[in-house]
Amino acid sequence: MKSSAALPLDARLQAGVARLVGRLPGALARALSFAPPLVIDGQTLDPHVQGIRALRAPLNRHGLCQPNVAAGRTRYVREAVALRSAPTPIGSVRDLSVPGAAGPLDARLYAPVQPSSDLLVYFHGGGYVLGDLDTHDEPCRLLCRHARTMVLSVAYRLAPEHPFPAPVDDAIAAVRWACDQAASLGAARVSVGGDSAGGCLATAAARALADSPHAPAAQLLIYPLVEAQARSRSHELFGRAGLFLTDEDCADFVRHYAANAADERASPLRSTAFAGQPAALVVTAGFDILRDEGMAYARALRDAGSSVRELSCPSLVHGFLHMTPVVPAAALAVHAIASEWRALLDAHGNITAPSRPTE
Numbered sequence: 006m007k008s009s010a011a012l013p014l015d016a017r018l019q020a021g022v023a024r025l026v027g028r029l030p031g032a033l034a035r036a037l038s039f040a041p042p043l044v045i046d047g048q049t050l051d052p053h054v055q056g057i058r059a060l061r062a063p064l065n066r067h068g069l070c071q072p073n074v075a076a077g078r079t080r081y082v083r084e085a086v087a088l089r090s091a092p093t094p095i096g097s098v099r100d101l102s103v104p105g106a107a108g109p110l111d112a113r114l115y116a117p118v119q120p121s122s123d124l125l126v127y128f129h130g131g132g133y134v135l136g137d138l139d140t141h142d143e144p145c146r147l148l149c150r151h152a153r154t155m156v157l158s159v160a161y162r163l164a165p166e167h168p169f170p171a172p173v174d175d176a177i178a179a180v181r182w183a184c185d186q187a188a189s190l191g192a193a194r195v196s197v198g199g200d201s202a203g204g205c206l207a208t209a210a211a212r213a214l215a216d217s218p219h220a221p222a223a224q225l226l227i228y229p230l231v232e233a234q235a236r237s238r239s240h241e242l243f244g245r246a247g248l249f250l251t252d253e254d255c256a257d258f259v260r261h262y263a264a265n266a267a268d269e270r271a272s273p274l275r276s277t278a279f280a281g282q283p284a285a286l287v288v289t290a291g292f293d294i295l296r297d298e299g300m301a302y303a304r305a306l307r308d309a310g311s312s313v314r315e316l317s318c319p320s321l322v323h324g325f326l327h328m329t330p331v332v333p334a335a336a337l338a339v340h341a342i343a344s345e346w347r348a349l350l351d352a353h354g355n356i357t358a359p360s361r362p363t364e
Contacts, residue, residue, distance in 0.1 A: 019061065020087035026056045027331035046242055048291040051320040053332045062247060069250070070134055070257040074165065078135050085140040090330045093146040100138075103159060103182050106174030113138045114190070115149040115156040123154040123350055124192035125225065126183045126210075130201030130324070132230070132258030133164045133172050144200070144326040144339065151343030154350070155192060157183055161206065169263035173270045176206040177213045184219040196283070196350070197221040200326055201295070202258070204229025208273045208302075215281050223353060225346055227288040228295050228323055229302065231274040233259050233266035237297035244294045250323040255294065274302050279309035286349050288342055291319035312353065316345050 026034050035042060035052035038059035043050040050058075070077040096118040102109040125148065129141040138160050149156045161175035176197075184195050199207040204226040214220045236244075236252075244252035259266050269276040287303035289296045300315070307313040318325065318338045328335040 198225030
């Protein structure tokens with residue numbers, strides 16, 4: 006894992022300022038924006054997010070993939086790593102390699118202090134272009150600790166070097182491997198999850214493996230990107246509001262990732278077949294352009310007979326998983342996600358692990 010001490014001075018200064026804002030009372034944090042509370046669609050933006058957003062804006066004028074992919078990747082890693090404080094303690098962490106669709110993939114296995122028979126195969130967000138094991142190390146630690154589950158974080162291939170469907174194929178291959186190796190990993194049940202683009206990959210794996218010996222038991226979808234083209238009302242409300250994920254960012258991601266964004270593996274909300282999908286926890290953020298698509302996907306699953314839990318975080322923005330060290334409400338939200346995920350798994354205790362295929 007990358008050390009924050011090795012980051013450039015400007016990244017460390019920005020992170021230091023954000024941490025100071027996070028320690029302020031909400032009213033003082035919001036006052037740093039020199040603006041009244043931001044209210045959109047009947048929701049009020051978290052005061053710490055509003056303060057950090059105002060301080061960050063002059064220093065981050067580029068979109069997530071701008072001025073080019075390489076710069077965007079470097080910036081994304083720097084921001085995620087710089088915000089980290091001491092890593093959340095868990096039982097153990099080890100790096101390993103898992104087979105992808107076209108070769109080995111880096112992965113990281115997190116285990117809680119108390120042994121767990123549940124394994125969550127997790128795919129990071131970043132629009133299929135950004136992100137890695139380090140950017141999502143702390144979110145995976147939090148899920149591991151507070152949901153009391155093993156987490157296998159998988160670094161799938163990224164676009165534009167590996168466009169659609171390469172990340173989808175890697176996700177499916179990783180879940181297959183985890184099911185085949187469940188016993189050796191100490192798991193009795195394998196589920197799948199992810200945030201943003203990783204949430205879409207989780208849905209693709211769940212769909213592809215349904216009714217097979219490798220079918221995941223449940224799916225955790227955190228502000229998932231489930232519609233790659235159509236604009237919902239939440240796009241209209243938040244796409245140009247400077248709330249950490251913009252219309253321009255989404256357009257860049259799609260341009261780099263998928264020539265055919267209408268394919269249901271890239272836009273699963275367009276599917277006409279939702280029956281037979283595993284139980285799901287769908288998490289949405291109130292100030293997120295992907296909010297309405299996530300809610301629509303939860304409805305589609307429920308209407309098709311799947312057991313669905315929804316968790317709304319109305320004051321937060323896309324990407325709040327990375328804000329837990331500096332936004333108290335984000336930390337509480339991640340704890341709530343972990344609690345709901347544990348509750349979903351416990352409520353479906355009769356779901357057995359996918360059986361190993363016969364030789």
